[in-house]
Amino acid sequence: MHIHSDEAIILHSRDYGEADRIVTALTRNHGLLRGFARNARKSRKRFGPALEPFALLKLIWNPPRSGELSSLREAEILDLRTGLRRDLPTLALAGYGLELTERLTPEGDLHTEHFALLNAFLDHLGAVGAAPTAKLLFELRLVQLAGLMPHLLHCAICNAPFTEDIVPFSAGYGGGICATCATGNDGPPVNVATLGSLSRCLRAPVTVFADLHLGATTLREGGSILGAALAAHLDRPLASSAFLQLADSMAPVDPRKK
Numbered sequence: 001m002h003i004h005s006d007e008a009i010i011l012h013s014r015d016y017g018e019a020d021r022i023v024t025a026l027t028r029n030h031g032l033l034r035g036f037a038r039n040a041r042k043s044r045k046r047f048g049p050a051l052e053p054f055a056l057l058k059l060i061w062n063p064p065r066s067g068e069l070s071s072l073r074e075a076e077i078l079d080l081r082t083g084l085r086r087d088l089p090t091l092a093l094a095g096y097g098l099e100l101t102e103r104l105t106p107e108g109d110l111h112t113e114h115f116a117l118l119n120a121f122l123d124h125l126g127a128v129g130a131a132p133t134a135k136l137l138f139e140l141r142l143v144q145l146a147g148l149m150p151h152l153l154h155c156a157i158c159n160a161p162f163t164e165d166i167v168p169f170s171a172g173y174g175g176g177i178c179a180t181c182a183t184g185n186d187g188p189p190v191n192v193a194t195l196g197s198l199s200r201c202l203r204a205p206v207t208v209f210a211d212l213h214l215g216a217t218t219l220r221e222g223g224s225i226l227g228a229a230l231a232a233h234l235d236r237p238l239a240s241s242a243f244l245q246l247a248d249s250m251a252p253v254d255p256r257k258k
Ligand SMILES: [Zn+2]
Pocket: 155, 156, 157, 158, 159, 160, 177, 178, 179, 180, 181, 182
């Protein structure tokens, strides 16, 4: 019988029947894993408290012979990430990260960059808590990995580099529109500097969160652009979005937001 072993982050976990659990995990080298953990709620020895969202584990499993569920055999806890429970905004943003990752990671392929991104994002949130910059960087990189990134440095229609300071941003064309191509009804205005900042952020490794700082305009405009790109792609809203908005509304104001 085939046995696989890999590091994995639990994205989703739900009880099944009397004693079992079904989990969705993102593995470092095996892509998305949907696994069935028999007796997980009774056999503390094999799984303990390991199969909870956010946890970084070493998982051992048998791939499915038919159907889509692997059979989980053992889980060793590497990091339960209790630091994410420091406050509501952090927990909400981490949950948003899990759901967005699950929705934007196709099944059946390796996604080592997706794993590296999510792992670094959760580590960062656990260490310093939620902040708008971390959210934007995470969305930006995941949108890029999913192949959904709008045009940032060139006109989405004619591909000419921008010479303007402000351009309309067209969700339909997926990018900014230069003055020659603009019709006056293309979309909300966005600073070309914002597009340049987003582009520069993409040159940093996906695991770097701590050393990047973004201004209020970039956070606001960039957030709108990425939000629109995600909304156009997702067939239904994220369940975690409402919780995230609620937690944000209760969060103290970030002094850098001004
Ligand atoms: Zn153009």
